[in-house]
Ligand SMILES: O=C(O)CCC(=O)C(=O)O
């Protein structure tokens with residue numbers, strides 16, 4: 554099976570310049586302009602979903618589990634603030650990242666990632682001028698694995714955008730919930746507090762299905778993955794792009810997310826400011 558059978562190229566002719574590709578890009582741009590989120594439903598074919606699921610399952614035991622308590626800003630507690638300030642609301646976060654070097658070039662995930670025109674297509678949707686694949690062999694494309702009891706609570710991303718591909722859903726739960734543009738302009742702590750305590754009316758709930766590609770600008774939009782239920786794990790691939798060529802993660806961050814480092818992380822340490830992954 555080859556990459557051209559994993560991606561629904563009739564619906565998403567990412568490698569063929571012309572009006573059909575232009576129309577897909579125009580729709581994604583419009584959705585991003587509207588609320589910072591574009592979903593390309595059914596980006597993968599049924600065969601693609603099956604192949605990526607089987608691959609994720611085959612390397613699931615290589616996932617690095619991590620657990621932390623974080624607020625929406627990934628900052629430390631500040632006891633000088635009132636107790637009900639959103640910066641003081643901490644939630645459990647736990648999941649496992651399957652590092653990128655478990656996905657071999659001839660496997661389906663990398664066949665999709667390396668398909669001609671894939672990067673350019675994402676870049677054209679996002680309209681980012683500086684756009685390079687993350688050069689980190691542990692992190693350029695990973696699978697985020699989460700099970701019942703795990704969670705990705707409310708947060709703002711520190712990176713400008715996130716590109717995810719849904720592979721498998723949990724039996725229940727796992728909706729992607731977001732409050733579009735909630736801190737556009739200013740931090741808007743009052744409304745953020747409402748989202749955190751479940752009383753905001755600004756939350757959009759997205760039910761992504763296996764095979765959906767999502768482009769999300771999460772810097773200004775508070776978002777979370779709703780709690781998961783059931784025995785089946787949720788698998789989501791995350792593709793990482795950065796603003797400069799040759800970037801890799803810092804030693805500390807890589808150790809924390811993937812449980813190990815490679816020589817390249819040590820060689821490049823100190824050459825640049827870290828920009829990823831949270
Ligand atoms: O797992 C997801 O669907 C999104 C996770 C997320 O918000 C992130 O990676 O920042």
Ligand SMILES: [Fe+2]
Nearest residue numbers: 709710771776
């Ligand atoms: Fe996020």
